[in-house]
Amino acid sequence: MELTDADLIARVLVDDDQHAFGELVRRHQSAVRGLLRQLTRTDLALADDLAQDTFVRAFKHIGSFRGEARFSTWLYRIAYNCFREDARRRKELVGIDEDQLQAEADPQTVDPGLRHDLMHALSFLPLRERSAVLLCCQNGLSHEEAARVLDIPLGTVKTNVLRGREKLKKMLAAWGPD
Amino acid sequence: MDEKNREDWLDQQLRETAPYIDDDGFTARVLQKLPVVRSQRQSLRAVILLGITVLASVLAYVVSDGGRFVSISIERLAMLPMLWLFAVALGCGILVMAGGLIAAISKTKEVQS
Numbered sequence: 001m002e003l004t005d006a007d008l009i010a011r012v013l014v015d016d017d018q019h020a021f022g023e024l025v026r027r028h029q030s031a032v033r034g035l036l037r038q039l040t041r042t043d044l045a046l047a048d049d050l051a052q053d054t055f056v057r058a059f060k061h062i063g064s065f066r067g068e069a070r071f072s073t074w075l076y077r078i079a080y081n082c083f084r085e086d087a088r089r090r091k092e093l094v095g096i097d098e099d100q101l102q103a104e105a106d107p108q109t110v111d112p113g114l115r116h117d118l119m120h121a122l123s124f125l126p127l128r129e130r131s132a133v134l135l136c137c138q139n140g141l142s143h144e145e146a147a148r149v150l151d152i153p154l155g156t157v158k159t160n161v162l163r164g165r166e167k168l169k170k171m172l173a174a175w176g177p178d
Numbered sequence: 179m180d181e182k183n184r185e186d187w188l189d190q191q192l193r194e195t196a197p198y199i200d201d202d203g204f205t206a207r208v209l210q211k212l213p214v215v216r217s218q219r220q221s222l223r224a225v226i227l228l229g230i231t232v233l234a235s236v237l238a239y240v241v242s243d244g245g246r247f248v249s250i251s252i253e254r255l256a257m258l259p260m261l262w263l264f265a266v267a268l269g270c271g272i273l274v275m276a277g278g279l280i281a282a283i284s285k286t287k288e289v290q291s
Binding site: 014016018021022025026029030031033034037048051052055056059060114115118119122133134137138139140165168169172 | 184185188189191192193194195196197198199200201204205207208209211212213220285
């Protein structure tokens with residue numbers, strides 16, 4: 001029988017079991033790394049560094065996980081905080097990176113594939129909308145969970161998802177359901 | 179309806195653009211970076227507790243004139259009728275069991291939260 005996340009967390013808390021924590025990392029690494037790759041605009045090295053920090057921080061503070069939310073939601077929150085702190089350190093948060101983005105938009109490099117276009121369109125969204133869309137539409141979090149992760153009001157999350165979706169739909173107008 | 183279809187399509191595409199990322203040694207790298215401070219702290223706590231216990235025992239032995247009260251208590255206990263002895267043993271057993279249960283319940287609550 002496969003152990004649940006709660007069982008593994010209990011083992012980490014009671015026995016300091018690093019193997020149990022390793023299993024938690026194995027289960028959630030793909031989602032956390034995927035989210036960070038999108039937030040850092042596919043900077044793989046930076047995303048993986050931040051993902052490592054996320055899990056180390058989660059291990060250090062696992063005692064403060066109250067089980068009110070899913071473990072993955074708690075991890076997303078830590079990941080988002082790691083990303084935000086790093087972005088602040090690099091002074092890339094809002095404003096500066098928008099110009100950088102426009103510079104990156106070289107039409108010659110655009111791949112005709114939908115996946116590429118979608119990734120590209122996502123990277124054009126402002127951080128607040130991109131984070132909300134990634135958490136709610138890609139990672140399946142509810143608006144309430146996303147509000148907890150991003151530490152912003154529920155209404156703001158809903159607005160950001162709506163705006164982000166609208167922009168994506170416009171940017172991907174050439175694609176769509178048949 | 180078209181609008182709804184388009185939103186569903188977009189959500190589906192977004193989910194599909196998130197492929198599974200192979201571990202590729204990531205978990206091992208995380209485990210290497212984990213701090214070992216917690217277990218060191220715990221062993222330090224155990225050493226402190228053991229030290230205090232030994233110190234308190236030595237102090238009690240010296241203060242009680244070589245532990246005379248222990249032999250006196252045992253003599254008194256031995257002189258008790260069998261029924262009383264049984265009651266005392268039972269009471270002690272219940273007390274220890276209750277202590278164990280309380281500790282276990284509080285630990286379970288702590289883990290669950």
